[in-house]
Amino acid sequence: MAKEITGRTEDYSQWYIDIVKKANLADNSAVRGCMVIKPYGFAIWENIRDQLDRMFKETGHVNAYFPLFIPKSFLSKEAEHVEGFAKECAIVTHHRLMNAPDGSGVVVDPEARLEEELIVRPTSETIIWHTYKDWINSYRDLPLLINQWANVVRWELRTRLFLRTAEFLWQEGHTAHATKEEAMEETLRILDIYARFAEEYMAMPVIKGIKTANERFAGAEETFCIEALMQDGKALQAGTSHFLGQNFAKAFDVKFLNENNQEEFVWATSWGVSTRLMGGLIMTHSDDEGLVLPPKLAPTQVAIVPIPKPATEIDEVAQKIMNALKARGITCIYDTDMKKRPGFKFAEQELKGIPVRLAIGQRDLENGVVEVARRDTKEKTSVALDGVDRYVEDLLKDIQNSLFQRAKDFRTEKTFRVDTFDDFKSIIDEDIPGFVSAHWDGTTETELKIKELTKATIRCIPLENDPEEGVCILTGKPSSQRVLFAKAY
């Protein structure tokens, strides 16, 4: 009716945009490629952020904040790094405006040119490693485990709400270690946190893996990632954790004295997840009625609707239920809007992905029950008033689990093992392609050729991979393990 959402099968991209806009998550802004995150969308992001922040702190990390601007010269100190980001940087060249001589408005004051241009950070390795040089002298200063929550800018040519915006919010961890082993452990520890968060909170199953050299972060020795499969059969890189080796330590001359009084370069990691997770959350669970949120991340977990409208007796019961739910740590609202009829409220709450709805009418009160509806399956049941809080608590857990299970079943169904290029291509060309597990000869050349021919890329070399002798689907050269291909966002 008023809020028509394009069907997923009709036009998946348009469906995604409709969900983002109509569920009030975000909007395009007056600035090209930059979005406005609206209060409801931001509330979900805050839940994501708070949870991750807790997990980082539990593993010994602390938060700090580094500047938005990076002197241009910093960026060029690590050769691969600058090459990776040079093409998508916003650059500050001046520091003052002036009234236009012809009165047409405000213009840049040519006198106010900066001696050295500033780059709006696309990521903060350089400014942070420049700072770490002063912070690290001894092995006693290590490990240094720092995270920052920030915005970054990458001048993307083609943007999509949450999935790829010119400015986005993220966290970036930057750690320094005395040994290679420790740094590698850290890289994997974070990867585990990301995977656990994705699966336990977002209910989004992910594959942990290693990126190929071609897909590796600019400046990293090894990039680990979590990859998720969206409903349209395309993969989404949901988080990355990089083992940086000594690249940045060498570029920024960060050395420490070890226990034997010998000077060594420190070992580094960096890792991040962004507001892109919001896109993953939407595309993993939502349907043609609107957003579907896992209870653990839903800003409001339960909505109570009086049928047909607020009334003393109903209000009292609703209040009692709310108190009981809140005592169990469940967030809920009581929708007393007199202007909206129940059907409208139902539709609106479904659009916003509120996991559970309780409807209470005179008929229910007479029977001592309330109607409980779950967003994920749209099933409705009558539940005894007495103990409904416990029922809802269990139901929320059940929804959380079944969303995960449903997404996992979908991924299983859409993961294929193939041994010939023809089979590979026919799966990738499907409307809803999915992951394809296939042998690859290990060369960038073959990887790029496959991308050119099929648009599929190697998402990762899964960590939990059994070695298996085979031959590359394209070149027929020997291969020792399968890698995971997909079309990707």
Next chain:
RNA sequence: CGGGAUGUAGCGCAGUCCGGUAGCGCACCUGCUUUGGGAGCAGGGGGCCCCAGGUUCAAAUCCUGGUAUCCCGACCA
């Protein structure tokens, strides 16, 4: 950044070909009646027709240049 499409009320659109007082549906406001899956009737408010030039007596409409969004490519979290 290349190709295509589209910018008209908060949203969705008609009007543009063929220039002549800016319309429809939803939403919004007021009132009454309603209320177990997006209510009905009546009345009302809201527009630099994306922006800037040009042509013309006259431009939403024609011309030029910008710009934004969406789709497809290349690039990328």
